[in-house]
Amino acid sequence: MRTPTLEFWFEFASTYSYIAAEEIESKADAAGVEIIWRPFLLGPIFAGQGWRDSPFNLYPAKGAYMWRDMERLCRRKAIAWRKPSVFPRNGLLAARVATALDAAEQLPAFVRAVYRANFSSDLEISEPSVVKDILRSLSLDEEMIFGRANDDAAKRLLRERTDEAKRRGVFGAPSFFAKDELFWGGDRLEQALEALKE
Template sequence: MSEPIEFYFDFSSSYSYVAHRKIEDLARELGLSLHWKPISLGAIFTALEHRLPKMGSAKQKYIWHDVERSAAEQGLPYVWPDPFPMNSIPAMRGFYFLQDQDPALAKTYARAVFAAAFGEGRDIARPDILIGIVERLGFDPETFKTGISSEDIKTRLKAETAAAQEKGIFGAPTFLCRGEMFWGADRLASLEAFIRKTGDKR
């Protein structure tokens, strides 16, 4: 069986939003499964002593412009969330909780969270935003609230983040396939070329 593509992301990562539809399309085109892997960028950045560029700096202005431009290239609506960056931990716990119930539902939920955060500029740290998403997906909100507060799910996100760090992942989106790492929404063409090239040798 072909190895999957692992998609490491954080719901607070604007470039992960930019990449999420295209990586799904690419995996489908290549006939590979796509494993969604939410990780806490905040924890990774803290461990690496990485700091975001200061607001108003040349780098920050460029990145914000590039994100908007990149989203437009993918045909994605884009609205900067307020506040940004936001606390994405509850949303990512929600993904893992739903994944344990129904993997397909978890992916639908992930798309909806990305759309709310960056397509509509909503604060996904707010419980009512997440509850509204799961209600629209037909999942019981009380079960969801209880699930994302469980120690098992809290530990799961920490463990997934730690495992990603052990693999050398330092940012998002990051894609792993056949032992090769690709970082950034702009590396999907390189990922595709690598998969097609190595597939010919198998």
């Protein structure tokens, strides 16, 4: 019998994607589900909606709620948290590296490390030195992976996946697909996993 799969679409600037990345493996393992990790870029999707910034910055009341919500959620879930001094940070480099890693065994650990750098250590994840330090901490060859990440093939694949996300109706992150049905938001992870049982 084929193992059910859950697509996890995430953007490195997304606060709620950080929490999802911390929780998804244990919850998917418990449900007997395989995860397909899909980095993409929200910028082009937001631009298509006429936004030049995160909606959390465009709508101050929404942003204030989100920051307080992140404090509460991370404390309740025992996830390290520090409000970043810059928001949203540019996640393009990290997304290209994640795309270059694609189905590699170390991809989940890389994703979590980038999120922790951004939302726990307040590091600038657009800086090559920060991303290279993360790769080294995972015993990965940073120069080889950077070469792959800056190759046209990886850049094209990231663009294609961002276009795919838009085409499939993704409008925010995190987003999950279970049997081609979209579930949006970290609080819908359990529902997406349940949908795979039906």
